[in-house]
Amino acid sequence: MTQTNTAAFVRVEGILLARGVLSAAAYLAANAKKFGERAVRLGLVGLAAPVHRLLGQTDRALAHRLAHLAIRGMSQDRVEVLCEEYAEDVLKDTILDQGLELLKRLQAEGRRVVLLSDSIEPIMKPLARHLKHYDELVYNKIEFEDGEATGKLLDPVIGSNVGGRWLDDYAAAHDFELSRCAAYGAHGPDMLLLSRVGKPCAVNPDFVLRRSAKDADWPIIDYRD
Amino acid sequence: MNTPISIKHSYAGRHVLLTGVTGFLGKVWLAMVLQYVPDVGKIYVLTRKKALRPAADRFERQVQTSPCFRPLHEKYGADMSRFISERIEVVSGDVSQPDMGVEDPAVLARLRRDIDLVINCAGLVDFDPDLREAMTTNVEGARNAANFVAACDKAVLLHISTCYVTGKKNGLIPEVIRPDLSPDGQPFDVEVECAEVQVSIDAILAEHESPEMDKRAHDDAVKQIRDKGGDENNAMLVRNTARRIKRNLLKDAMVAEGQRRAGRWGFTNIYTYTKNMAEAWIARRLDPGRWSMFRPAIVESSMSYPFPGWNQGFNTCGPLSYALGSWFRHLPCKQGNPFDIIPVDYVCRGMTVAGAALMRGEHAPVYQCGSSDLNLLTIDRAVELVALAHRKHLRTRGDTTLDRVVKSRWDAIAVTPDHPMRIENIRKMTESVDEWLRDPPKGWPEFLRRRLGDLVEHTEDALESIDKIERMCELYLPFIHDNYFAFVTRNLLRHPVVEPEWDCDPRSIDWRHYWIDVHIPGLRKWCFPLFENKTPESYAPRHPFRLRSPEAAPAPHAEVV
Structure with missing residues (x-):
């Protein structure tokens, strides 16, 4: 059955990929230019980890901002080379086959598949070559000034607010009726996104989202150990 | 326009x-x-x-x-x-x-x-x-x-x-x-300068033909032969060695005079x-x-013609990039200077x-x-790109585990010439180790002293490499540290x-792509083998090329527009 003007919004982390933002930040930090610098940056990621764990359940935007502060001052060349390396050597192997199957099914239903990723552009662009069955990939963008990363994520930060104004703007631009759209989330902050669409679904949900999905009677799919 | x-x-x-x-x-x-x-x-x-x-x-x-x-x-x-x-x-x-x-x-x-x-x-x-x-x-x-x-x-x-x-x-x-x-800014007359250069050259040549110089070359030759354990009574060997020493001394004198004159004018x-x-x-x-x-x-590897990365053996960047791919990691330069x-x-x-x-x-x-x-590339960015290019190669194609695990992750960096890890300090350190290895503490067991003595050949090799790198840094410093050239x-x-x-238009050059995907791989193929006394890949066309005589190949009669 083909549906027109309907979309499926799918969170990448947790549904398509087994690794999240902290892992990427740690990889970048561990491969900074100097040894001392590596230790300091890894320390920053280490500090961001518990914050990410706590806030990640409710506000991923702030958690992402904190994690990416660890790459502040790194050259754009290094960030982009390392990100490509990370995507090719690490992330590519963590793509979940069941996630790709889900995308295939959604596309077969005639939906426009929009992938929402917390990761930054230099990681997602090379990774996009290995993803399939999607129409659009939305990711975070990091700011560079004079060839150096400022550590700042550019607005809108894909994390918590995709259920808000960003979603309204996107739906309006593409003439989508949100009540006919589907959304697949994996984390607590995805609740906002899931609650705005007609067909929400929790995939491999974390504790917060699982509880809310049960309360709201949303379907739950589990395929990760 | x-x-x-x-x-x-x-x-x-x-x-x-x-x-x-x-x-x-x-x-x-x-x-x-x-x-x-x-x-x-x-x-x-x-x-x-x-x-x-x-x-x-x-x-x-x-x-x-x-x-x-x-x-x-x-x-x-x-x-x-x-x-x-x-x-x-x-x-x-x-x-x-x-x-x-x-x-x-x-x-x-x-x-x-x-x-x-x-x-x-x-x-x-x-x-x-x-x-x-x-x-x-x-x-x-x-x-x-x-x-x-x-x-x-x-x-x-x-x-x-x-x-x-x-x-x-x-x-x-x-x-x-x-x-x-x-x-x-001094008045400069090329005719006068050329005449003066010729006078200097003649004076150096005259000095090198003097009996004192012959004696010095002979004495040096005898000493050199003796040090190497050769026969110092072999007249032909002494004569040939003395001739080579004299030739080198003459060349050194010519280089020194050239450097003096060049430096004098700026x-x-x-x-x-x-x-x-x-x-x-x-x-x-x-x-x-x-x-x-x-x-x-500084003319370097091609971007696209005849094919990406083509360069003809030794060039300006070759030694520098090669050294930064070895254990030499701290290049003295001034950050922000154009390269x-x-x-x-x-x-x-x-x-x-x-x-x-x-x-x-x-x-x-x-x-x-x-x-x-129009498309500034700074020396520190160039060093970082060299490091990233070496990293990319070593991680996947490094010869040894040490290359793949350690060397690939140990990046070359741009430092000031007074950095503690500068090459001069590394030489001093290596010299100390070399000295110690040659004469380990007397009380140590003999087998251990012998083992340590065997390591001297490694420190000698290291000192030779350090010497080359020191000379290279000296040669490059005017371009990467002393002056800010923007043309x-x-x-x-x-x-x-x-x-x-x-x-x-140089604005179309993407430096990251050029260094990582074009230039360093090109140097690795055509230039680095020369440093390792290997022969770079040669080319043999399917149809052999033979230049025909002018009679057999008349000039093309193209119309002049």
Whole structure:
């Protein structure tokens, strides 16, 4: 059955990929230019980890901002080379086959598949070559000034607010009726996104989202150990 | 802005004399023009004969074996010999001789009548060569080229120089020529300077022919033979060793004198000093309508033609990049200083555009061709890109686990010359270790002392490498630390080009892609093997190339537009 003007919004982390933002930040930090610098940056990621764990359940935007502060001052060349390396050597192997199957099914239903990723552009662009069955990939963008990363994520930060104004703007631009759209989330902050669409679904949900999905009677799919 | 230049039309039917065709630049230019302007008139390539090898043989070998001609071989296949022979005539000569060393009067007369453009690529590009050789090739060569052009009916001269002829200067360096001034602003007369150089050379030669020098060389030879455990009573061995020592002493004295004179006027080295004198001679000898100076910055691997990454063995970046891929990790330089690299195919395109403008009479006196003005690459960024390129290679293709795990993650960095890990300190440290290994504590067991003694050969190797790196750093410091060179490169852009394949705007260069995917892999293939005494990959076309005689290959009769 083909549906027109309907979309499926799918969170990448947790549904398509087994690794999240902290892992990427740690990889970048561990491969900074100097040894001392590596230790300091890894320390920053280490500090961001518990914050990410706590806030990640409710506000991923702030958690992402904190994690990416660890790459502040790194050259754009290094960030982009390392990100490509990370995507090719690490992330590519963590793509979940069941996630790709889900995308295939959604596309077969005639939906426009929009992938929402917390990761930054230099990681997602090379990774996009290995993803399939999607129409659009939305990711975070990091700011560079004079060839150096400022550590700042550019607005809108894909994390918590995709259920808000960003979603309204996107739906309006593409003439989508949100009540006919589907959304697949994996984390607590995805609740906002899931609650705005007609067909929400929790995939491999974390504790917060699982509880809310049960309360709201949303379907739950589990395929990760 | 001038009217757009069509390279095809500008060169169609025009006859060009090219010197320095065996060099990196000359070869790429020739291949490029033959590839994209097949309607060009005759290209006369001035080549020296060497020993018993005629000039034509040398040229034939270049076309036959150099990967630079690969695209042409692939395009023309079995027809390559005919195609090249119809367009090229090898002229036996030597740019350092009067009349360019062309001995046959009939050929000389024909050249003077027919040539439209002379491109003088010949030159000695070593930074600090023997002063005599630099004067002969760089100064006399340019002087002879100017005299030759003056005697031609219509020829104009595009002289290939270098941006660094401007000497030790800081900031934006304009595209101007001041033959009457030295870089530090002193009045400079090239004729007087050349005469003084000759006097110095004669004095050094006289000193080296003195009995005192003979005695010194003899004593040194005996000592050297004795140290190596040879027979110091072998008269022939002593004589030959003394001759070699004397030759080296003479060369050292010539280099030292060249460096002294270059430094006195504010030049960075003998190369830039002699190249500046070459420009001065040309400007003095020819009318302004008949010459242009083309000054490339640091010419490196090609971006796309003949194929990405092509370079011809040793070049400026090669030793530096190679050293940064070894255990040497702290390059002394000044962060933010430009590192003015320009791919060879961009330079060749620029030369072709400047040559066309010169033949049309729309030329500027100086064309600088670099990247620091319009697409700045700083030395610290270059070092980081080298490190990232080595990382990419070592992680996947490193020879040993040490390479793949440690070396790939230990990045080269740009540091100030007083950094604690500077090469001078590393040498001192290695020397101390070497000394200790040679004489370990007396009380230690004999077998351990012997084992430690065996390690001395490693410290000796390390000290030899450190010595090479120290000399390299010394050579490069004027360019990467002492001066801030940023060359204005606007004159070339004043000539818009009709054909996109001749676009030479450096703003189109993506440095990251160039260094990581093009330049360093190119150096790894064509240059690094030479440092390891290996032979780089050679090329063998499917259809052998043979230059046919001029009678068998008449000149193409293209219409001049």
